Amino acid sequence: MRAARLLGELEALAEKLGVEVVYERLASCRSGLCRVNDQYLLFVDRALPEDAQVDVFISALSRFPLDDLQVLPYVREIFESHSAKRIGKNVKAN
Numbered sequence: 001m002r003a004a005r006l007l008g009e010l011e012a013l014a015e016k017l018g019v020e021v022v023y024e025r026l027a028s029c030r031s032g033l034c035r036v037n038d039q040y041l042l043f044v045d046r047a048l049p050e051d052a053q054v055d056v057f058i059s060a061l062s063r064f065p066l067d068d069l070q071v072l073p074y075v076r077e078i079f080e081s082h083s084a085k086r087i088g089k090n091v092k093a094n
Contacts (some may be wrong), residue, residue, distance in 0.1 A: 002051055003051050003053075003054055004077070004079075006054050007050060007054060007057070008071060009075050010057035010058070010061065010075070011057075013057075013061060013066075013069070013071060013075065014042060014061060015055065016069055017040075017061065017064050018039075018040060018041065018065075019033070019040040019041070019042050019061070020039060020041050020042070020058070021041075021042045021044060022041055022042065022043050022044070023046045023085070024043060024044075024045070024046060025043050025045065025047055026043060026045040026046075026047075029043075030045070031043055031044045031045045031048065031053075031056040032056065032059075032060060033060035033063065033082065042056070042057070042060050042061075044056050044057070044066050052079060058078060058079065058082050059082070061076035061079070062079055062082050062083060066079060
């Protein structure tokens with residue numbers, strides 16, 4: 001799946017999860033998820049290449065349970081792969 005189409009799917013998923021996506025040029029900080037007054041915001045540096053923006057979405061949205069949401073199989077596989085990599089890193093660190 002092309003990065004642009006995947007970004008669209010990830011934006012739709014963020015909306016389902018109640019996460020507001022904000023594209024900005026972030027000169028002095030990094031892209032990522034934050035919470036302000038019970039509202040999740042995902043800041044994405046507009047200057048990043050699309051592949052890097054996809055990585056930001058996956059890293060941020062993987063913190064939310066996706067089991068009860070309708071997600072394209074390909075997108076679900078990406079999240080499962082990301083979770084497996086994170087678990088592998090934690091096992092190696094211990």
